[in-house]
Amino acid sequence: MRRAAYFWRPRPLIEVPIDLLNQVLDSEVAWVGTCNELNAAYAADGYARIRGIGAVCTTYGVGELSALNGVAGAFAERVPVVVITGSPATSTLVTRPLLHHTLGDPRIPMDMYERVTVASALLLSGDTAPAEIDRVLSACIAAQQPVYLSLPSDVVRMPCARPGAFEFPTSAPSDPGALAEAVEEAVTLLESALLPIIIGDVELVRLKLQGEFAELLDKTGFPYVTMMLGKTLLDEQHPQFIGLFEGDRSQPAVSARVAAAEVVLQLGAWMTDFNTGGFTTHLDDARTIRANGRSVHIGHHRYDDVALRDLIIGLTARLHHRMRKTLDIASAVDCGVHRPDPAFRLNPRQPLTIQRFFDRVSAFLQPGAIVLAETGVSLFSAAETLMPEGATFIGQTFYGSIGYTVGATLGAALAAPHRPVVLFVGDGSFQVTGQELSTMLRHRVEPVIFVLNNDGYTIERVIVDRSYNDLQPWRYHELPAVYGGEPGFDVHTEGELEGALEAAADAGRLVFVEVHTERMDCPEALRRAGESMAKSNHLDA
Ligand SMILES: Cc1ncc(C[n+]2csc(CCOP(=O)(O)OP(=O)(O)O)c2C)c(N)n1
Ligand SMILES: [Mg+2]
Numbered sequence: 063m064r065r066a067a068y069f070w071r072p073r074p075l076i077e078v079p080i081d082l083l084n085q086v087l088d089s090e091v092a093w094v095g096t097c098n099e100l101n102a103a104y105a106a107d108g109y110a111r112i113r114g115i116g117a118v119c120t121t122y123g124v125g126e127l128s129a130l131n132g133v134a135g136a137f138a139e140r141v142p143v144v145v146i147t148g149s150p151a152t153s154t155l156v157t158r159p160l161l162h163h164t165l166g167d168p169r170i171p172m173d174m175y176e177r178v179t180v181a182s183a184l185l186l187s188g189d190t191a192p193a194e195i196d197r198v199l200s201a202c203i204a205a206q207q208p209v210y211l212s213l214p215s216d217v218v219r220m221p222c223a224r225p226g227a228f229e230f231p232t233s234a235p236s237d238p239g240a241l242a243e244a245v246e247e248a249v250t251l252l253e254s255a256l257l258p259i260i261i262g263d264v265e266l267v268r269l270k271l272q273g274e275f276a277e278l279l280d281k282t283g284f285p286y287v288t289m290m291l292g293k294t295l296l297d298e299q300h301p302q303f304i305g306l307f308e309g310d311r312s313q314p315a316v317s318a319r320v321a322a323a324e325v326v327l328q329l330g331a332w333m334t335d336f337n338t339g340g341f342t343t344h345l346d347d348a349r350t351i352r353a354n355g356r357s358v359h360i361g362h363h364r365y366d367d368v369a370l371r372d373l374i375i376g377l378t379a380r381l382h383h384r385m386r387k388t389l390d391i392a393s394a395v396d397c398g399v400h401r402p403d404p405a406f407r408l409n410p411r412q413p414l415t416i417q418r419f420f421d422r423v424s425a426f427l428q429p430g431a432i433v434l435a436e437t438g439v440s441l442f443s444a445a446e447t448l449m450p451e452g453a454t455f456i457g458q459t460f461y462g463s464i465g466y467t468v469g470a471t472l473g474a475a476l477a478a479p480h481r482p483v484v485l486f487v488g489d490g491s492f493q494v495t496g497q498e499l500s501t502m503l504r505h506r507v508e509p510v511i512f513v514l515n516n517d518g519y520t521i522e523r524v525i526v527d528r529s530y531n532d533l534q535p536w537r538y539h540e541l542p543a544v545y546g547g548e549p550g551f552d553v554h555t556e557g558e559l560e561g562a563l564e565a566a567a568d569a570g571r572l573v574f575v576e577v578h579t580e581r582m583d584c585p586e587a588l589r590r591a592g593e594s595m596a597k598s599n600h601l602d603a
Contacts, residue, residue, distance in 0.1 A: 094472075103136070104469025108469065108477070109474065111456055112474050122148060126147040126171050132463070132469065133178050135458055136207070140264075141206070142208065145209065146211045150168055150215060152214045181202065182210035182211070183198050183212070185213050187220060204231040236368045241365075245376035248327070248373070249380045258326070260328075261307060261320075262292055263288060264292045264332055272295060274374045275296065278378045291336075298395070299448075299450070304391065304392065305399040309343040310342035325351065328345070330354060330355075330370055332460065337459065339587070347361060394448055401424040410560065414578065415583055419577055420443045420447055426484075427450050431450060432453070432456065433453055434455075434474065435485075436457070436465075437464050438519075444457070467491070468485070484512070486512050487512070489513060493536065499511070503572060510566045510575070514577050515576050515578050541574070542572065542574045548571065551576065552578075553577050559577070
């Protein structure tokens with residue numbers, strides 16, 4: 063039997079994990095080198111949101127710690143990302159040489175990863191590696207959260223047994239008694255309500271329960287809303303979809319319909335500040351059935367060990383179908399609660415405003431598109447835009463690390479080469495991670511990228527407008543040419559936007575559009591978010 067070898071087989075100090083990369087190049091895995099590791103982590107996250115899992119591979123210390131913030135985002139938002147880091151030879155764990163990148167103790171980065179991953183392994187031998195890797199991958203899939211694998215340079219070429227078939231983790235069954243009681247109580251409440259409504263959110267996406275959720279909607283006929291994190295949970299053209307619910311910041315028709323419901327069925331919602339319009343949902347506990355992961359709250363009752371999936375299936379089996387006309391359903395697609403506005407008329411010489419830009423561009427989004435929107439004016443505007451059939455919306459709405467969407471666009475575009483990909487990103491966010499444009503050009507992915515240039519951090523200016531929200535004004539549209547592509551469009555007016563959209567329609571290449579708007583121009587929901595944040599920071603005096 064082979065054994066971990068670091069005691070009796072010292073290795074030269076210079077042994078670093080380059081050979082791991084050689085093995086990747088020689089494998090079936092496509093290598094995509096990014097400009098920096100933070101963007102690689104964001105790309106792995108974007109890829110995982112489309113394909114179900116993503117991986118990022120870095121060097122030790124400097125590399126893995128650069129990726130840490132991106133992995134933290136995946137941990138917070140529950141995205142399964144596998145971090146693979148090539149580490150120094152196992153002997154250094156004992157001899158602790160002052161090897162570059164190690165901080166003097168090669169275990170420090172692994173300790174730092176402990177808090178933002180659900181499993182990790184330092185692979186010490188070929189004998190144990192297959193089982194260790196499977197254990198870690200299994201945890202990644204089960205929790206839908208990141209994991210960490212460290213592969214020392216001397217272990218890379220160690221022979222190992224051919225891994226057996228991977229066993230996908232199965233979820234623990236619900237407690238049958240608790241499930242039956244929870245379903246019973248929920249059914250009684252929902253059947254008693256004249257105007258029930260469902261809030262469907264992010265966990266339905268992360269736990270892949272869209273099919274079960276759609277069956278519940280079909281069976282009951284109930285209307286539903288989503289929150290920002292759950293946007294495009296199902297096709298937003300769905301006839302029972304009422305719109306985006308964000309507490310007091312919702313469109314009046316949406317908050318009115320939620321307020322009219324005597325009973326609210328809340329499935330997989332995360333009550334974060336952005337999701338709840340700054341904690342203003344005003345949902346009465348007594349009339350809300352709250353189900354998350356493995357627990358259900360109804361009024362003051364709590365049922366543990368009830369899986370969200372089983373609850374949805376149980377409710378679908380028991381609830382009766384209602385006629386649409388009895389449920390007061392004004393679907394988002396019919397009643398125009400969100401853009402696109404069919405009455406939009408172009409005003410070619412008019413300088414662009416945020417509202418007019420999104421009004422126009424919403425009609426440009428194609429069925430099946432992947433639409434990414436960065437924290438800031440972009441997110442708040444795109445959230446209020448009805449997505450076309452089959453579209454997937456991506457934002458880092460909970461963790462909110464600016465620049466995320468640039469890396470995520472690379473990952474999403476690589477994950478879905480045949481789907482249109484559209485990114486909306488603010489100038490401030492673009493300055494954090496924008497160089498990944500270079501990798502997009504290198505790998506010939508073809509997103510349409512709108513950089514919203516409003517001369518700084520507008521989302522921060524609506525809280526307090528001080529000079530720390532100013533930026534060096536870049537000529538953003540020139541950057542694609544700097545990176546070896548075609549120059550972008552520089553758009554100030556509605557007419558110029560029209561020209562850019564025409565060119566983007568069948569460009570067959572990456573299209574970059576710099577869009578200029580006034581510095582304080584932003585959607586109403588963002589203005590109100592700013593006011594409430596100013597208040598909670600005592601800046602409103
Ligand atoms: C990595 C990171 N640093 C700082 C922040 C704080 N922050 C939130 S939004 C923002 C400014 C975003 O500016 P921009 O992208 O131009 O947004 P917009 O003007 O469209 O609102 C900053 C600095 C953050 N969210 N993430
Ligand atoms: Mg800005």
